[in-house]
Amino acid sequence: MDLxxxxxxxxxxxxxxxxGEIDVYTAPRLREALVExxxxxxxxxxVDVERVEFLDSTGLGVLVGGLKRVRSHDGSLxxxxxxxxxxxxxxxxxxxxxxxxxxxxxxxxxxx
Amino acid sequence: MTGHEPATVTxxxxxxxxxxxxxxxxxxxxLRTAAAGLAAxxxxxxxxxxxxxxxxxxxxxxxxxQASDGRLRCTFTVSDASLTVAARVPSHDPRPPTxxxxxxxVLTALATKVEVKVVSPSTGxxxxxxxxxxxxxxxxxx
Numbered sequence: 001m002d003l004x005x006x007x008x009x010x011x012x013x014x015x016x017x018x019x020g021e022i023d024v025y026t027a028p029r030l031r032e033a034l035v036e037x038x039x040x041x042x043x044x045x046x047v048d049v050e051r052v053e054f055l056d057s058t059g060l061g062v063l064v065g066g067l068k069r070v071r072s073h074d075g076s077l078x079x080x081x082x083x084x085x086x087x088x089x090x091x092x093x094x095x096x097x098x099x100x101x102x103x104x105x106x107x108x109x110x111x112x
Numbered sequence: 113m114t115g116h117e118p119a120t121v122t123x124x125x126x127x128x129x130x131x132x133x134x135x136x137x138x139x140x141x142x143l144r145t146a147a148a149g150l151a152a153x154x155x156x157x158x159x160x161x162x163x164x165x166x167x168x169x170x171x172x173x174x175x176x177x178q179a180s181d182g183r184l185r186c187t188f189t190v191s192d193a194s195l196t197v198a199a200r201v202p203s204h205d206p207r208p209p210t211x212x213x214x215x216x217x218v219l220t221a222l223a224t225k226v227e228v229k230v231v232s233p234s235t236g237x238x239x240x241x242x243x244x245x246x247x248x249x250x251x252x253x254x
Binding site: 023024054056060061085 | 136137138140141144162165166169170173176213214215217218221222
């Protein structure tokens with residue numbers, strides 16, 4: 001029910017693995033994690049939401065905020081997601097054209 | 113193809129379920145779960161259930177931003193063809209939701225019908241209400 005976050009490095013990227021539910025209650029923790037990574041100089045991020053059971057517009061707003069932060073440093077923020085229930089929210093809001101969305105972390109890394 | 117009876121569908125004009133929770137984001141999961149559980153019991157499709165789960169969350173998230181008191185109330189009303197959820201919070205200064213935001217975009221995309229209104233309860237003040245209806249995609253009885 002809650003949100004879990006873990007971070008690891010892969011090649012030149014920081015991968016944030018998210019599990020649980022991202023909503024108005026939990027999204028601030030994801031925001032804090034993204035802000036902290038950027039403040040530490042990590043500007044190429046991959047957010048893996050494969051284990052996310054629920055995502056709403058608050059979560060999308062946090063991801064967009066993260067994208068703006070890394071782009072201000074010429075960085076990137078890609079999404080790993082294959083679940084249609086989540087992809088539908090990205091499509092509705094037009095964000096499939098804003099984020100790189102990939103089937104796997106390896107595919108996200110290989111795209112750069 | 114026999115043996116499966118759809119869950120009993122009441123056909124009442126009054127709310128079938130009435131849930132009040134603290135006006136705090138921590139309780140949105142309770143309302144999402146209630147919406148999804150009710151839709152599942154009514155044999156909505158999996159896609160409809162997910163749509164309702166998200167739509168209820170978005171409506172309540174919008175309301176929480178304007179809540180001036182500590183309660184968020186959701187009523188669920190079932191008809192043959194749809195499930196209607198009316199979410200409300202007391203608000204000192206009720207305003208229409210921002211229609212260019214992600215929350216409104218998602219809510220209106222996933223719900224069949226969305227209405228926003230301000231009502232004045234007998235207890236005084238104003239309640240901001242978002243009423244969303246999700247039509248059943250398929251009739252399980254057909």
